Amino acid sequence: MLVVGALVFGLSAAWSIAADDEPDQASPAETSETIAPKGGAIRGAAADPVVEFINESLRQGWSDNEIDPSPVADDAEWIRRVYLDIVGHIPPLEDLEAFVANKDKGKRAALIESLLENAGYVRNFTTIWTNLCIGQQTPRRVSRTGMQKFLREAFGRNRPWKDVVFDIVCAEGEFETNGAVNFTLAQMQDPDEAVQLTAKTTRLFMGMQVQCTQCHNHPFNDWKQDQFWQFNSFFRQVRKMDHEKADPKTGRRIDDYSEVLMGNFEGPVFFEKRSGLKQVAYPLYFGQEVDPGAETDRRKELARLMTEGDRPLIAVAFVNRLWAHFFGYGFTRPVDDMGPHNAPSHPALLDRLAEEFVKANYDVKQLIRWIANSDAYSLTSRFGKKNEIDNPSAGETPLFSHVYIKSMTAEQLYDSLIVATNAHKTGRAGWEQSEATRQEWLQQFVRTFGNDEGEESTSFDGTIPQALMMMNGPLVRDAISAKSGSHLTELLSTKAGDAQRIQKVYQTVLSRSPNPAERTKFLAYLKAGRDPLSVYQDLFWALMNSNEFIFIH
Amino acid sequence: MSFETLDTLSRRHFLRHLATSAATIPALQFISHVKANAAELKKNQKACILMWMSGGPPTIDMWDLKPGSKNGGEFKPISTKGDLQISEHLPRTAQVMDSLSVVRAMGTREADHNRGRYYMHTSYVPNPTVVHPAFGSVVSYEIGSKRKDLEIPAFISIGGGGSSPGFLGMSHAPFLVDGSGRILNADMGDVSLDRLQQRLSMLNIVEDSFINSNRGDSGKAHKQVYEKAVNLMKSSQMEAFKLDKEPQNIIDLYSPQPGAAGRGMMAGGNGFGRSLLMARRLVETGVPFVEVDFGGWDLHNDVFRSLKDRMLPTLDAGMAGLVTDLKQRGMWDNTVVVWMGEFGRTPRINQTVGRDHWANSWSVVVGGGGLKGGLAVGETDKDGLTVVSGKSYQPGDIWATVSHALGIPLDTVHTSKRGRPMKLANGGTPITELIG
Structure with a gap:
């Protein structure tokens, strides 16, 4: 049985409306003119020049392609999306109600601001980056807790992204004390001369796919085989040490901690051309040589080279990934395969965002502010009258004239079910405990949910076991059981009429009101005379199992 | 409504067989013929x-x-x-x-x-x-x-x-x-088939709202997976386990x-x-x-x-x-x-x-x-x-x-x-x- 009470969200129902602290709010009419979204009036930090640049760049693309953007999303659609994207779960009922009732023009920008200060933001981005760094299933001899601790601190203190990358790339030490080493440990599952570590580091942090060049020159991009091994030579000093201890009960040797150390390695690495010719490669970073002697800490040199300059690849890659996080698609497809062979859809915008990100000292929250406050992010996910061609799931280049729907991750689903059942309010425990409960559930979910690492997941790739889990599994069963303190019992104990109750259930689960047809049909179910509790349970069940629930739209 | 019951499914299968076989055989004889064929077919799979x-x-x-x-x-x-x-x-x-x-x-x-x-x-x-x-x-x-x-x-x-x-x-x-x-989560617990049917018809109302909301094809794909899962739960082929x-x-x-x-x-x-x-x-x-x-x-x-x-x-x-x-x-x-x-x-x-x-x-x-x-x-x-x-x-x-x-x-x-x-x-x- 699931211990739902043990979860923590740290949600504040009454997030402050900080409209006064906003920069001057330009009149939307000044900037939106003819092709701006109709509802463009609901905007926050419109005066920010970076946000304006985003808006102008996308507008240019819309007019070049002769399309009109979809209308602005209504409050209910937008608040659900921004909660899921920033804090990783649907909005609690009271937050939804307060937001919809709020008449302040700057309320969307204010909500973004408040969500960035919410504990859920740290939790959500820690989850995302833990999965990216070590995978959804923890490999052997890797500490998930350690990785999470490192990332939690990184996002909690809003550390500059370049410092985070620096620390991960050259991390040394024990896997609980310095959690950053777990990225390296997770790529060292096989004794493979750091091939996996080379490939993953360049792909995740620099948006470059170089794996193929391990064996041959890349058929599509500019990478050459010797470059792969030049990069690889930066990682060859890595040494992994696995410690064992005696199990006090059985006396057997069992896994204790692991650590990353700097081992002895100097000079070149050797590799074989397809022709069988033996070649050598020295540490070389885009033409910059590094002393191959034993004294050099090669990973530290690499970390330094990766994080310096006005527009390093780590900035471009992070911007692209974060953009894709909010919009479902990045500027390249896939997000982590960038380079001349795969031109971005909006090169000037990508460049400018990367430069601004660097200028802002790699401030992750600031980058989120820019993206989430853009006009495009405020639009509905429905197609409009004149933008059917803007359909990336059919292979078209994304123009961001409407928001693309994406599938919830397993974590978002879990956390949203908890919110929908009110479980987050019935008890509070520490991070470690609630995280343990969550992990337990997620582990059985990982398999049914698949793990298409690095693939965009905007199209639904659901499976039968996944559907069975939602229909019959313990989490949903628990969610609709009439426990005290749950939404369901609360709902039935009020004097509200059925129409109002149906409304509440819809708002709780789908963050919107039922449309008239839905209301009529569900009222009919209640009139049919069955025990009202069971009808409401079934309604909860149906909404939680719906496509609308599992998609972020 | 497309969450089919077992009955409508078998009927559809039956009708499909009917359409593709020689329709001149008298009806009764034909049914046993279909059954035998199906068994023979499986054997050759x-x-x-x-x-x-x-x-x-x-x-x-x-x-x-x-x-x-x-x-x-x-x-x-x-x-x-x-x-x-x-x-x-x-x-x-x-x-x-x-x-x-x-x-x-x-x-x-x-x-x-x-x-x-x-x-x-x-x-x-x-x-x-x-x-x-x-x-x-x-x-x-x-x-x-x-x-x-x-x-x-x-x-x-x-x-x-x-x-x-x-x-x-x-x-x-x-x-x-x-x-x-044992198949994880295939068991409906104490939920009766009737109740499942009611839940599914409720689900259908919501699924269709989303499918018709002009947001592309993903909503439909979701519905199809659920149909497969329901068919599985109700399938007589589950006996094979x-x-x-x-x-x-x-x-x-x-x-x-x-x-x-x-x-x-x-x-x-x-x-x-x-x-x-x-x-x-x-x-x-x-x-x-x-x-x-x-x-x-x-x-x-x-x-x-x-x-x-x-x-x-x-x-x-x-x-x-x-x-x-x-x-x-x-x-x-x-x-x-x-x-x-x-x-x-x-x-x-x-x-x-x-x-x-x-x-x-x-x-x-x-x-x-x-x-x-x-x-x-x-x-x-x-x-x-x-x-x-x-x-x-x-x-x-x-x-x-x-x-x-x-x-x-x-x-x-x-x-x-x-x-x-x-x-x-x-x-x-x-x-x-x-x-x-």
Whole structure:
């Protein structure tokens, strides 16, 4: 049985409306003119020049392609999306109600601001980056807790992204004390001369796919085989040490901690051309040589080279990934395969965002502010009258004239079910405990949910076991059981009429009101005379199992 | 409303048969004709059962003994009904060896559990660029997708850890069940069928709202997966997972201690045999690929006693039982069976009387599906250290042989998500001696 009470969200129902602290709010009419979204009036930090640049760049693309953007999303659609994207779960009922009732023009920008200060933001981005760094299933001899601790601190203190990358790339030490080493440990599952570590580091942090060049020159991009091994030579000093201890009960040797150390390695690495010719490669970073002697800490040199300059690849890659996080698609497809062979859809915008990100000292929250406050992010996910061609799931280049729907991750689903059942309010425990409960559930979910690492997941790739889990599994069963303190019992104990109750259930689960047809049909179910509790349970069940629930739209 | 009840489904199937068959036969006669045809059809459906020996079995003590060598170990070879000798501790299998062949010339290089597992399942060595599909997923994709009457998944893995469908996508992932046939979350608990029906009709209202909200096709895809899941829950084909209706004499076929076992699921150490029996029932129902996991082969210590007392009696009964049962039912010529693990074990016996990992020269067993039985293909030297018959075989060659037997064209190419063409079975070649 699931211990739902043990979860923590740290949600504040009454997030402050900080409209006064906003920069001057330009009149939307000044900037939106003819092709701006109709509802463009609901905007926050419109005066920010970076946000304006985003808006102008996308507008240019819309007019070049002769399309009109979809209308602005209504409050209910937008608040659900921004909660899921920033804090990783649907909005609690009271937050939804307060937001919809709020008449302040700057309320969307204010909500973004408040969500960035919410504990859920740290939790959500820690989850995302833990999965990216070590995978959804923890490999052997890797500490998930350690990785999470490192990332939690990184996002909690809003550390500059370049410092985070620096620390991960050259991390040394024990896997609980310095959690950053777990990225390296997770790529060292096989004794493979750091091939996996080379490939993953360049792909995740620099948006470059170089794996193929391990064996041959890349058929599509500019990478050459010797470059792969030049990069690889930066990682060859890595040494992994696995410690064992005696199990006090059985006396057997069992896994204790692991650590990353700097081992002895100097000079070149050797590799074989397809022709069988033996070649050598020295540490070389885009033409910059590094002393191959034993004294050099090669990973530290690499970390330094990766994080310096006005527009390093780590900035471009992070911007692209974060953009894709909010919009479902990045500027390249896939997000982590960038380079001349795969031109971005909006090169000037990508460049400018990367430069601004660097200028802002790699401030992750600031980058989120820019993206989430853009006009495009405020639009509905429905197609409009004149933008059917803007359909990336059919292979078209994304123009961001409407928001693309994406599938919830397993974590978002879990956390949203908890919110929908009110479980987050019935008890509070520490991070470690609630995280343990969550992990337990997620582990059985990982398999049914698949793990298409690095693939965009905007199209639904659901499976039968996944559907069975939602229909019959313990989490949903628990969610609709009439426990005290749950939404369901609360709902039935009020004097509200059925129409109002149906409304509440819809708002709780789908963050919107039922449309008239839905209301009529569900009222009919209640009139049919069955025990009202069971009808409401079934309604909860149906909404939680719906496509609308599992998609972020 | 498209969550169909079983009744409407069978009616539709029935009508489809009606439409495609000769309509001149009088109605009553026609119905029995349809039933007979369906049974006949299933019998002719191709399938593969993979017996996966998790841990890496010491094939030198089982299928390719080396009497007289210092590596030979404690066991003696015995004659079989086929043209080869096998271990004295596989006496029941010896009696069906005319139907099975041993490929004694595997030389696969991957001697790490994970890498070996991946290589043997996919025919490809692990590569950070791409995740390759296990062969069961390939069969699901190539054959399962075409079996419209199949309401349960096309790749079922019994008792195992599962393998990846790779770039073929999650709908071809192995469907995992434990040895008792239990499917996670398929049980509706105390929810009645009526109530489920009501929930589904409610669900439909919401699903349709979203599908009609002009947000693209994803909403519809979601609905289709739910339909499949509901069909599965209600399907009569789920009976294939239940062994309690099998007669005792059939259960005994698979059991190392016939009669003594009783009807309990794991009785008589017969988990493996029960899983194989379930595999036969699944194949009979139309499932084209079933993997049965039998673990415990990582015998670094005390290899001979473990084999003699524990592993071989169970394997012997299960394997011989499966062959006999499939033959009795006329399914043998359409069902390929493959027996393999991630690698073999060292010819040299170590200090703790065990054998370690060894991929250089080891054996895999295949049979059925029209493949030739009773043969030993390839040869290792007198100490079992190297393949001396020239070509050593790769998993791709085994799976190409299976593809040939199943009727999957060998020039089939799949495309990875990044657009790279991937040859079926990594371009392996069917083993000539077996397809003759």
